[in-house]
Amino acid sequence: MRAYTTQMDAARKGIATPQMEAVAQKEHMPLEQLMQLVAKGQVVICANKNHTCLDPQGVGSMLRTKVNVNLGVSRDCKDYDVEMEKVMSAVRLGAEAIMDLSSHGDTQPFRQKLTRECPAMIGTVPVYDSVIHYQRDLAELTAQDFLEVIRMHAQDGVDFVTLHCGITRKTIEQIKKHKREMNIVSRGGSLVFAWMSMTGQENPFYEYFDDILEICQEYDVTISLGDACRPGCLADATDVCQIEELVRLGELTKRAWERNVQVMVEGPGHVPLNQVAANMEVQKSICMGAPFYVLGPLVTDIAPGYDHITGAIGGAVAAMSGAAFLCYVTPAEHLALPNLEDVKQGIIASKIAAHAADIAKGIPGAREIDDRMARARRKLDWEEQFACALDPDTARAIRDSRSPEDDHSDTCSMCGKFCAVRSMNKALAGEYIDIL
């Protein structure tokens, strides 16, 4: 028996856990400071007791921004080994969390494989899995069924679960009255809404929140409070539905903290660029600094095929303004299940956004690699440039595919003999600069 339930409980009792020590070291933060942040709920360490191969990560706005990747077995991709290879490739590309959104067959073996083999934080959305697990249609499920699935995921070692606790029966009327352009676009949120509509009952994730806290406390599962009413288009951003749900999430955060349960809060969504920073400030205030986990934000609606870019713009500004955790968005968003290349593009775009924000926030050590790259560029040292690159293989392939002119092999084909770096190096060395 360990002397604490959750990481938050330990921090509040002044117990330094192995996970805290690992995170403090990674983040170049004094252990004492980290423990205070965990005790206050401003950093979470998503670490289920049963996820023993976990390489623990802290999530909080004063730490390095983390990136989540959604994967999982589906009707189109039901081979566990293939999907597991995608997972491990995502981890190699820098994903700190994997959300298992499996939607086909018996989902438990893959989930257990993840928590047995994958060092990244593992998250799930139990409401999806409920339909799959029981193989009963949504309206036939009971509140207890949902709770049982949460317990099963907790036992399986899942580190964080997205639960759409913040919508209630009142939301049904509000959605109808408010006439949003896109209503609810959260998958889990729409299932909860549909269940409430069909059964006439209250949201079980809201009504039985105390029972859920008990399960989460037992296994140290972090709750990621889902934002059912996150805007699905710019027109719905920062509206009454979104902000009222956020107020509910703030109340639920407080209730979870009273039971030492760790909490993240999920956020928008589709948001115009000028509203992104404001959204972060409002969340910080309403949810008392609980780590903000954002889905995008996407800063325009008109770029299907390129939403990894619209998400990188919004994600960079969100993380600079206080978001702690970015859910990746792939080029296939709004269009199709992402393939392997889409997954890669999505991760790289999110890592760029996270890194740009970490530099902007002055996260200790964040800019060192950029400074190394700058020195490599000044020296036209291509091997060192590739070593500093976020994706060395792609960078190398682009340069190699279009070789520079023979007599200027230190430059690249973009500028060739007009290379500014080459000219400056010669000029500063007092050498003659041949351009022709």
Next chain:
Amino acid sequence: MRAYTTQMDAARKGIATPQMEAVAQKEHMPLEQLMQLVAKGQVVICANKNHTCLDPQGVGSMLRTKVNVNLGVSRDCKDYDVEMEKVMSAVRLGAEAIMDLSSHGDTQPFRQKLTRECPAMIGTVPVYDSVIHYQRDLAELTAQDFLEVIRMHAQDGVDFVTLHCGITRKTIEQIKKHKREMNIVSRGGSLVFAWMSMTGQENPFYEYFDDILEICQEYDVTISLGDACRPGCLADATDVCQIEELVRLGELTKRAWERNVQVMVEGPGHVPLNQVAANMEVQKSICMGAPFYVLGPLVTDIAPGYDHITGAIGGAVAAMSGAAFLCYVTPAEHLALPNLEDVKQGIIASKIAAHAADIAKGIPGAREIDDRMARARRKLDWEEQFACALDPDTARAIRDSRSPEDDHSDTCSMCGKFCAVRSMNKALAGEYIDIL
């Protein structure tokens, strides 16, 4: 003989030119207001008298953000027709300006072809072309040679020329003393620096600025004041070299305006995300609202292969904060001459950044297309979604490549039967929601 020299001269004389009328209509702005902005120099209409096929555009922070694409004949691509096809494809993708950076052979025929056939604004960098045109090495060129090339470009109908007027002999000492990580990374800037270093003379674009103004006035060529000292890495951002040059550019802007010559000011570069807005504010103040033409800004140095994304992040925030004109960045930046696909990716990323900024700034009409997309998404009307997409072909190809399950053909394979839009449409219509 027309009764005015430049668009600025006309605006100051209260003459409404056909170009002003066209721009006012496109921008949903009263003509009177536009004329005041042109008179003050806060909007430029780059329209050389000899570019008769021009579809005129205004550039200014209160107008729609414009995008420039760099192209041109090079040793690797010397077929005029192939390069012209690239130009027209860039215009179809939404580029409002083409900078002809041709660096091989006789550059005049292609330049003249551009101003005869291309409706986009055409820009050049005469200092590159000087070496090519005279086929003499840099140190052998005289100040008068450079002026003659500017005059030739003006006669050929070029709408704007980038001139690195802001560095002087003092800059040579400053660059040496300041020990920047990347010195000068502007190609044109490095050539001017190299020429000064080798000849011992003052920067001809600074020394003969009045003669240049005379040429620009005669043909109505807009000067794009080049930023030789733009930071080439995060470590050099917003440093003494950059800001001192900006101060020079502010002085030169005033001198140009005294002669009714239109001016844009070029800007960074590599800039940490937290410094982007500040850079825009400083430029606005120092250069009295002259339109800011930014190259990026790139918000991290470590993403070669993905600099269209780092540039889109910086560009969106820059444009939201006051930049008027974005120079595209392709995935091949820092690595190679962009190929056709790189050019396309670069344009789309820049258009996303520009559009996101226009929405954020509340440019009239900017968000209409996003709202149309939202309605199409709610109705699961895929044809209308493609019609609203920035790149319909790519969006369609992604969806078609991974078709949804047969019994849910209204959704897409990303969520399939879990589609939130489908669930919500059924729930709000009071229908039964089948998920399994």
